[in-house]
Amino acid sequence: MFDTLTDKLGSVLNKLTRRGALTPSDIAAAMREVRVALLEADVALPVVKDFIAKVSVQAEGEAVVKSVTPGQMVIKIVHDALVEMLGGDPTNPEGAINFDAPGIDLAAPAPVAVLMVGLQGSGKTTTTAKIAHRLQVKGKKRVLMVSLDTYRPAAQEQLAILGKQVGVVTLPIVAGQKPLDIAKRGLADARTGVFDVVIFDTAGRLTIDEAMMAEVASVREIVKPHETLLVTDAMIGQDAVITAQSFNEKVGITGIVLTRVDGDARGGAALSMRAVTGRPIKLMGVGEKVDALEVFHPTRIAGRILGMGDVVGLVEKAVANVDHEKAEKLAARMQEGKFDLNDMLSQLQQIQRMGDMKGILGLIPGIGNALKQVKDSQLDPKTFKRLEAIIQSMTPKERRLPDLIKASRKQRIATGSGTSVAEVNKLLKQHQQMETMMKRMKKMGGLGALAGMMGGGGGGLGGMMGGGMNMPRPGGPPLGRR
Ligand SMILES: Nc1nc2c(ncn2[C@@H]2O[C@H](COP(=O)(O)OP(=O)(O)O)[C@@H](O)[C@H]2O)c(=O)[nH]1
Numbered sequence: 180m181f182d183t184l185t186d187k188l189g190s191v192l193n194k195l196t197r198r199g200a201l202t203p204s205d206i207a208a209a210m211r212e213v214r215v216a217l218l219e220a221d222v223a224l225p226v227v228k229d230f231i232a233k234v235s236v237q238a239e240g241e242a243v244v245k246s247v248t249p250g251q252m253v254i255k256i257v258h259d260a261l262v263e264m265l266g267g268d269p270t271n272p273e274g275a276i277n278f279d280a281p282g283i284d285l286a287a288p289a290p291v292a293v294l295m296v297g298l299q300g301s302g303k304t305t306t307t308a309k310i311a312h313r314l315q316v317k318g319k320k321r322v323l324m325v326s327l328d329t330y331r332p333a334a335q336e337q338l339a340i341l342g343k344q345v346g347v348v349t350l351p352i353v354a355g356q357k358p359l360d361i362a363k364r365g366l367a368d369a370r371t372g373v374f375d376v377v378i379f380d381t382a383g384r385l386t387i388d389e390a391m392m393a394e395v396a397s398v399r400e401i402v403k404p405h406e407t408l409l410v411t412d413a414m415i416g417q418d419a420v421i422t423a424q425s426f427n428e429k430v431g432i433t434g435i436v437l438t439r440v441d442g443d444a445r446g447g448a449a450l451s452m453r454a455v456t457g458r459p460i461k462l463m464g465v466g467e468k469v470d471a472l473e474v475f476h477p478t479r480i481a482g483r484i485l486g487m488g489d490v491v492g493l494v495e496k497a498v499a500n501v502d503h504e505k506a507e508k509l510a511a512r513m514q515e516g517k518f519d520l521n522d523m524l525s526q527l528q529q530i531q532r533m534g535d536m537k538g539i540l541g542l543i544p545g546i547g548n549a550l551k552q553v554k555d556s557q558l559d560p561k562t563f564k565r566l567e568a569i570i571q572s573m574t575p576k577e578r579r580l581p582d583l584i585k586a587s588r589k590q591r592i593a594t595g596s597g598t599s600v601a602e603v604n605k606l607l608k609q610h611q612q613m614e615t616m617m618k619r620m621k622k623m624g625g626l627g628a629l630a631g632m633m634g635g636g637g638g639g640l641g642g643m644m645g646g647g648m649n650m651p652r653p654g655g656p657p658l659g660r661r
């Protein structure tokens with residue numbers, strides 16, 4: 180979603196880091212460019228103004244001008260201001276990350292009522308099912324879903340079908356019943372059925388209208404929701420912010436779910452929403468499938484926007500897919516600066532298990548830019564399979580002591596793996612580069628399991644993707660994380 184913004188900010192900020200000293204006019208010029216980038220991304224004007232004012236004051240401060248790395252300090256200031264704009268606390272970057280809870284406050288006596296509101300087509304029904312599914316599977320909650328949409332034909336059936344798909348109970352449909360009566364019945368069933376959570380999906384309208392607001396407000400009186408979540412489509416940009424404002428004034432919301440974040444929205448809605456409404460974005464819908472729901476985490480999003488990668492997102496994905504025992508072994512060896520061809524093989528296998536390469540790689544700090552230079556063919560699973568085949572055609576001794584591999588052995592390995600001597604050479608060279616990285620890593624220390632999984636914060640992968648890939652580290656280590 181933030182691609183264009185990331186490109187623009189990246190080029191402004193990279194320019195700064197390439198300079199030694201920064202004069203106030205350098206900073207002012209950079210701030211003008213940041214301002215334009217934000218406006219082009221459709222961020223609300225007052226939000227942009229506040230942001231620039233705050234960042235400028237800090238960036239022009241003495242601490243920056245006198246610093247040895249002024250450019251990096253400006254990036255840090257921009258990053259922290261972004262985190263705050265998104266509703267996070269830059270001094271506590273990990274915040275309350277809970278990988279299992281979908282960002283919803285359930286601290287209330289059961290059944291906890293959650294009310295979903297928003298315009299028609301914003302994704303309320305889909306999101307209701309996503310949240311219910313997540314709460315049930317990961318949160319181990321018993322969830323009841325209730326559709327109050329008696330306007331759109333088959334809207335109640337839509338929720339019932341989704342419920343069947345994800346294994347969440349829905350309130351039985353009684354033909355002709357009115358929304359307020361359904362709401363009462365839903366609450367009663369949630370109590371007698373001993374549900375932990377009851378989610379009410381409401382009807383939307385195409386635009387904000389008084390009748391809809393009035394109905395939602397009376398539903399609210401009845402169900403007394405602990406959370407009232409506004410579901411809004413990121414693709415509608417500024418209109419999403421206006422929608423949020425009016426729902427908040429008329430109905431009162433506790434949080435926002437931004438949907439279609441998987442589309443090519445410019446990101447302005449995500450960036451202005453918090454500042455304009457004072458309500459946090461809690462979740463993001465990132466696709467049509469039931470598991471396409473992510474917690475909106477300000478620090479992670481700020482990192483993504485600045486192209487610093489989303490380290491936590493990366494770890495989360497990796498944790499879900501990686502073979503832990505192997506990863507730990509690998510990490511331990513790497514920490515000792517050891518990395519033979521067996522390690523490379525095991526790393527290749529781990530990476531393949533992580534699935535979608537581009538998605539994963541985009542999350543690695545500093546790799547965002549580099550990724551653009553990588554051809555898709557280099558991320559092709561077939562490439563990995565060929566590399567794997569080459570190592571598998573080596574003897575155990577060769578894998579441990581790659582220096583043994585001279586001309587005749589290379590020929591044998593190439594034949595055995597159905598590749599060429601050139602490819603074998605390339606792999607050996609990549610291995611060598613990675614080994615060097617590992618040794619360097621050892622000196623840096625402290626990257627722990629992540630290093631193990633990724634092969635050295637990006638360097639390992641860079642080596643694997645055909646060597647020669649230049650791995651810029653625009654902001655040094657990911658900001659605000661170490
Ligand atoms: N790509 C994408 N599509 C979504 C997302 N959330 C919902 N949709 C789709 O948007 C359409 C409308 O969703 P629905 O839940 O019926 O909206 P409602 O009218 O607010 O209940 C459906 O086709 C959904 O599959 C999302 O996060 N990403």
Ligand SMILES: [Mg+2]
Binds near residue numbers: 303334380381
């Ligand atoms: Mg609906």
